[in-house]
Amino acid sequence: MIEEVERILRMKGKAIEKELEKAIPRKGTPNLNDAVWYHMDSGGKRVRPVLAILTCEALGCDTNKVMPFAAGCELLHNWLLVHDDIEDGDHVRRDKPALWVKYGISHGINVGDFMSLKVVELILNSSLDDKTKLALFGETAETCVKTAEGQTMDMNLRGQRNPSEKDYMKMIELKTAWYLTLPMVGGAIIAGRTDLVPKIKEFGMKVGPAFQIADDLLDLTEGKGRGEIGSDIKEGKRSIMVVHCSSKCSSGERKRMFEILDKPREKTTKEDIGYVKALFEKYGSLDYARQKARSLVDESAQTTSSMPAELRSMLDDFARYLIERKK
Amino acid sequence: MIEEVERILRMKGKAIEKELEKAIPRKGTPNLNDAVWYHMDSGGKRVRPVLAILTCEALGCDTNKVMPFAAGCELLHNWLLVHDDIEDGDHVRRDKPALWVKYGISHGINVGDFMSLKVVELILNSSLDDKTKLALFGETAETCVKTAEGQTMDMNLRGQRNPSEKDYMKMIELKTAWYLTLPMVGGAIIAGRTDLVPKIKEFGMKVGPAFQIADDLLDLTEGKGRGEIGSDIKEGKRSIMVVHCSSKCSSGERKRMFEILDKPREKTTKEDIGYVKALFEKYGSLDYARQKARSLVDESAQTTSSMPAELRSMLDDFARYLIERKK
Numbered sequence: 001m002i003e004e005v006e007r008i009l010r011m012k013g014k015a016i017e018k019e020l021e022k023a024i025p026r027k028g029t030p031n032l033n034d035a036v037w038y039h040m041d042s043g044g045k046r047v048r049p050v051l052a053i054l055t056c057e058a059l060g061c062d063t064n065k066v067m068p069f070a071a072g073c074e075l076l077h078n079w080l081l082v083h084d085d086i087e088d089g090d091h092v093r094r095d096k097p098a099l100w101v102k103y104g105i106s107h108g109i110n111v112g113d114f115m116s117l118k119v120v121e122l123i124l125n126s127s128l129d130d131k132t133k134l135a136l137f138g139e140t141a142e143t144c145v146k147t148a149e150g151q152t153m154d155m156n157l158r159g160q161r162n163p164s165e166k167d168y169m170k171m172i173e174l175k176t177a178w179y180l181t182l183p184m185v186g187g188a189i190i191a192g193r194t195d196l197v198p199k200i201k202e203f204g205m206k207v208g209p210a211f212q213i214a215d216d217l218l219d220l221t222e223g224k225g226r227g228e229i230g231s232d233i234k235e236g237k238r239s240i241m242v243v244h245c246s247s248k249c250s251s252g253e254r255k256r257m258f259e260i261l262d263k264p265r266e267k268t269t270k271e272d273i274g275y276v277k278a279l280f281e282k283y284g285s286l287d288y289a290r291q292k293a294r295s296l297v298d299e300s301a302q303t304t305s306s307m308p309a310e311l312r313s314m315l316d317d318f319a320r321y322l323i324e325r326k327k
Numbered sequence: 328m329i330e331e332v333e334r335i336l337r338m339k340g341k342a343i344e345k346e347l348e349k350a351i352p353r354k355g356t357p358n359l360n361d362a363v364w365y366h367m368d369s370g371g372k373r374v375r376p377v378l379a380i381l382t383c384e385a386l387g388c389d390t391n392k393v394m395p396f397a398a399g400c401e402l403l404h405n406w407l408l409v410h411d412d413i414e415d416g417d418h419v420r421r422d423k424p425a426l427w428v429k430y431g432i433s434h435g436i437n438v439g440d441f442m443s444l445k446v447v448e449l450i451l452n453s454s455l456d457d458k459t460k461l462a463l464f465g466e467t468a469e470t471c472v473k474t475a476e477g478q479t480m481d482m483n484l485r486g487q488r489n490p491s492e493k494d495y496m497k498m499i500e501l502k503t504a505w506y507l508t509l510p511m512v513g514g515a516i517i518a519g520r521t522d523l524v525p526k527i528k529e530f531g532m533k534v535g536p537a538f539q540i541a542d543d544l545l546d547l548t549e550g551k552g553r554g555e556i557g558s559d560i561k562e563g564k565r566s567i568m569v570v571h572c573s574s575k576c577s578s579g580e581r582k583r584m585f586e587i588l589d590k591p592r593e594k595t596t597k598e599d600i601g602y603v604k605a606l607f608e609k610y611g612s613l614d615y616a617r618q619k620a621r622s623l624v625d626e627s628a629q630t631t632s633s634m635p636a637e638l639r640s641m642l643d644d645f646a647r648y649l650i651e652r653k654k
Binding site: 111 | 469
């Protein structure tokens with residue numbers, strides 16, 4: 001899959017960039033256009049546009065048709081990141097100061113709002129027919145609404161000291177799975193295969209959570225481009241490991257773990273992070289998370305079994321890539 | 328016009344509310360649905376939905392057709408207010424704690440994002456035909472993009488000590504006029520009169536700035552539901568009075584005025600506000616602002632002269648109402 005992603009980025013990376021630059025020129029209102037590009041240029045894997053292109057390609061559709069929507073998916077993802085970094089208090093994104101740290105919270109909120117409407121414009125200004133555009137708006141709006149609900153649940157969970165796996169799974173389905181699924185759904189719609197949308201959503205509701213769990217794990221192993229290991233612990237996130245560990249550890253350990261999680265992030269020490277990580281290891285919570293991600297990916301293979309062969313093979317590869325990635 | 332607005336609110340107020348409740352049920356995810364309604368229930372003049380309905384009615388169109396879009400305009404306005412209050416550091420909105428004060432900044436940002444996508448859903452789920460929906464999306468997206476550009480310009484101007492009237496007028500055209508114009512534009516599109524859109528926009532580019540200038544003035548006379556007089560001075564806003572006064576006063580007075588404007592808002596005293604207000608009076612800046620608003624409204628009458636009689640009469644009334652209102 002890595003090779004596939006790289007092949008698409010080699011072939012289409014510049015075209016994605018061009019679509020984005022057409023929608024948001026690099027030069028424009030100071031503290032707006034330059035702020036968008038400060039953030040966009042920080043990198044990111046461009047997984048979402050690639051996924052839209054790969055879906056379209058696997059269904060035999062001219063990939064040029066999907067480009068504006070693919071660029072829209074990347075913009076949508078980055079709009080959410082810009083706002084999430086403020087909401088979560090994350091200072092570093094992709095090893096650079098987060099947009100709000102460089103431009104201030106006020107510009108950060110406004111820049112995100114600007115990007116969100118540019119997603120609408122990208123779809124609207126494409127050469128797709130009216131029915132297709134409206135179908136894409138429907139899927140995009142529903143996705144963003146679900147994502148906002150999931151983000152609320154995530155914040156609501158932070159205060160809790162007995163988070164359940166059921167609540168956690170519901171939260172990541174809303175917060176992560178929907179908008180990882182959107183590029184595939186849109187790709188199928190543009191390829192004229194709306195009949196595949198329900199199955200693609202079933203697939204997404206398996207691999208999306210697997211992706212989030214892999215992300216939870218990365219925070220403690222490779223870091224997430226935030227200049228540190230354990231940034232989720234500082235934030236007090238109820239990750240799958242927290243949920244699992246709190247159901248296994250002693251009441252004393254649970255008390256200390258939540259005290260650390262609920263500290264203001266600037267007061268969390270390296271020792272605190274070490275303590276929580278050791279607790280996860282003691283109770284096998286990291287292994288539990290790895291297993292959970294793997295079994296979700298296994299389940300996802302059942303949802304692709306009835307799909308056209310090329311799409312099936314691409315999606316199965318993608319599912320494995322999601323949990324094997326190192327960043 | 329007040330009577331017209333009240334007549335529409337009597338007839339259609341509940342229907343607007345119902346559309347909003349259909350889009351965002353009062354009960355739902357805690358800290359999301361309840362937060363939206365905490366804000367929406369704080370009141371507001373509901374000028375925008377009324378304006379969409381009045382435009383539609385004046386053009387002889389069944390007003391039921393415009394209701395989802397009208398509700399969308401109200402939601403859009405309130406999404407922007409929720410985010411603006413964070414961006415501007417305003418603690419009070421409509422005499423109640425601002426949403427972000429009650430729910431925190433993180434929820435405040437996320438709730439606004441949620442509301443923005445509900446605007447898309449309201450249009451999408453209406454019974455309008457595809458062409459009309461897409462035209463509404465186009466106008467809505469363009470409006471929001473312009474508004475974000477205007478908000479950036481407003482923030483950029485705050486640091487400046489020689490703001491020009493040209494920059495101020497450009498800023499309020501982008502920040503205020505576009506999204507006051509949208510309900511009228513949408514109303515005309517829904518009534519099948521897209522031919523009127525360019526003239527309605529010309530009208531809006533006159534009355535929108537008049538509305539903002541009236542708003543600048545209200546901040547120093549009646550207050551703006553923010554629990555105090557002079558909240559714009561605390562924020563350091565470059566209002567039309569600041570722009571005018573700084574071009575007339577002595578260099579010593581200018582220095583002191585900008586020192587006050589650029590103080591952190593919690594350090595601005597009542598005496599500071601009194602000083603700036605007295606300076607405005609000394610140099611006739613309040614009168615200048617009143618005159619400017621009036622002449623913009625006079626100019627707006629030229630843009631309506633070729634419109635259908637009923638629409639013309641409604642818009643001319645509306646223009647006068649905007650600068651005569653007391654809140």
